[in-house]
Amino acid sequence: MTAGFGERAAWSLAIILTLLQLISPTGLSQEQDKGPPVIIHMTDDMKFVPDRLTVRVGQTVEWINDAETAGPSHAVTTDPEKVMDSKHVSSPMRAEAFDSGNIKPGKSFTHIFKVPGLYKYACPPHEAAMRGEITVEP
Numbered sequence: 038m039t040a041g042f043g044e045r046a047a048w049s050l051a052i053i054l055t056l057l058q059l060i061s062p063t064g065l066s067q068e069q070d071k072g073p074p075v076i077i078h079m080t081d082d083m084k085f086v087p088d089r090l091t092v093r094v095g096q097t098v099e100w101i102n103d104a105e106t107a108g109p110s111h112a113v114t115t116d117p118e119k120v121m122d123s124k125h126v127s128s129p130m131r132a133e134a135f136d137s138g139n140i141k142p143g144k145s146f147t148h149i150f151k152v153p154g155l156y157k158y159a160c161p162p163h164e165a166a167m168r169g170e171i172t173v174e175p
Contacts, residue, residue, distance in 0.1 A: 074099035074147055077169065079111040079140065079160065085169040093174050094153050100137065101145040110139040111160045111167070113146055119161050125168050129154025 074097040078086040081104045092098060100113045116134040117123035128134050129152050137146035139162075150156070150173040160167035 072096075076101060078103045079113075079167070081105050081109065083109070083160075083163045083166040085113075085160070085167055088169040089171075090169070091172045091174060092150055094150060096173075097147050097149045098171060099145050099147045100140065102140045102142050104142040106142070110141050110162065112139055112162060113137045113158050114161060115156055115158050120159050120164050121161075122164070125157065125159045125164060127155070127157045128152075129156070129173075132156070 075090060075092055077090065077098060077100045079100055079102045080086060085100070090098070100111075102109075102111045104111070112119075114120065114134070114136040115126045115128045116136045117126055119136055120126055126134075132152035132154065135148050140146050150171070153173045153175045156171045156173065158169050158171070
C-alpha cells in the first residue's frame, strides 16, 4: 500500500523543515512563541529592576517605565552611538543594536532576542545610574 499525495506532501514538508533547522545558523525555534514577555521595570530612582537577567533565544523582554512622576522619560539601548560611554553598551556578534527612543511613564518597549550572548544596555538620559545586562542562552 502506498501513501497518498497528501501524506507524501506532509512528510516532505516535515523533512524540509527539519533540515532547515539543522542548517540555519540561528534555527527556526527563535521565531516560536516563548510565552509571556519577561518584564524589566524602569523606576523613579533611576534603576532597571532587575538589572541582570537570563533569557532564552526567542524570548521577549519588555521594559516598562513605572515612573510615578510625570518627569522622567526613560529609554533602553544597546547602540553605542546613543550613549556617552560606548563601554556601557554592547551586543553579541551578528546581533543588531536596538534602541527604544524615549519611553514615557506608563509606556513600554519590547525586544525579541534572536542571537545568544551578552547584551549590555543603558538608559541614555540616566546612563550613569541606569545600566543592565541580559544573557541570552540558546
